[in-house]
Amino acid sequence: MSTDYIIITNTPEETKDLGERLGRLLKDGDIVCLYGELGAGKTTFVQGIAKGLDIKEGFVASPTFVIVNEYKGRLPLYHIDLYRLNSLSEIEDIGILEYLKGKAVTVIEWAEKAEEILPEERLTIYLENPGGGKRKISFKGKGNRFTEILNGLKEHAEHKH
Numbered sequence: 822m823s824t825d826y827i828i829i830t831n832t833p834e835e836t837k838d839l840g841e842r843l844g845r846l847l848k849d850g851d852i853v854c855l856y857g858e859l860g861a862g863k864t865t866f867v868q869g870i871a872k873g874l875d876i877k878e879g880f881v882a883s884p885t886f887v888i889v890n891e892y893k894g895r896l897p898l899y900h901i902d903l904y905r906l907n908s909l910s911e912i913e914d915i916g917i918l919e920y921l922k923g924k925a926v927t928v929i930e931w932a933e934k935a936e937e938i939l940p941e942e943r944l945t946i947y948l949e950n951p952g953g954g955k956r957k958i959s960f961k962g963k964g965n966r967f968t969e970i971l972n973g974l975k976e977h978a979e980h981k982h
């Protein structure tokens with residue numbers, strides 16, 4: 822799978838803004854998978870997605886023990902953080918397959934833990950910390966839907982300047 826789009830952000834706000842731009846493009850049934858070490862900025866990015874889905878309040882940055890957070894916005898958002906789960910059976914027990922089928926946007930942190938059961942059609946985003954407050958954010962999409970989303974993101978970036 823090739824990398825379709827790479828962006829460097831310089832601050833948490835820029836990462837949120839990028840998430841917000843993505844959030845505005847999302848439709849129900851879309852699945853966004855986030856990869857990256859602790860502190861890479863996954864949750865910060867999801868906070869932006871929530872904003873882009875017009876979720877006005879109540880966003881929580883993965884409090885201990887909470888695996889799934891549900892929010893109501895322009896569309897429902899299921900924010901799933903698999904960090905504390907270690908086996909596929911534990912992941913299935915949270916009802917992940919139901920979430921993935923829902924009329925909602927599903928965003929998954931530590932998506933590598935659920936690799937075997939994720940649908941092919943999804944947006945993959947890698948977040949890396951090269952130091953100095955920067956983050957490298959790489960998007961990879963498979964299928965028409967995600968090509969469309971990536972084109973939307975690129976277009977928006979070009980119009981900004």
Ligand code: ADP
Nearest residue numbers: 831832833836859860861862863864865954956
């Ligand atoms: P994760 O969910 O990947 O563990 P978080 O989003 O919870 O990461 O935390 C990222 C941390 O890195 C936050 O404390 C944030 O303020 C900090 N940070 C510094 N620079 C950036 C940046 N450019 N983008 C995102 N977060 C950043």
Ligand code: MG
Nearest residue numbers: 863864883930
């Ligand atoms: Mg997180």
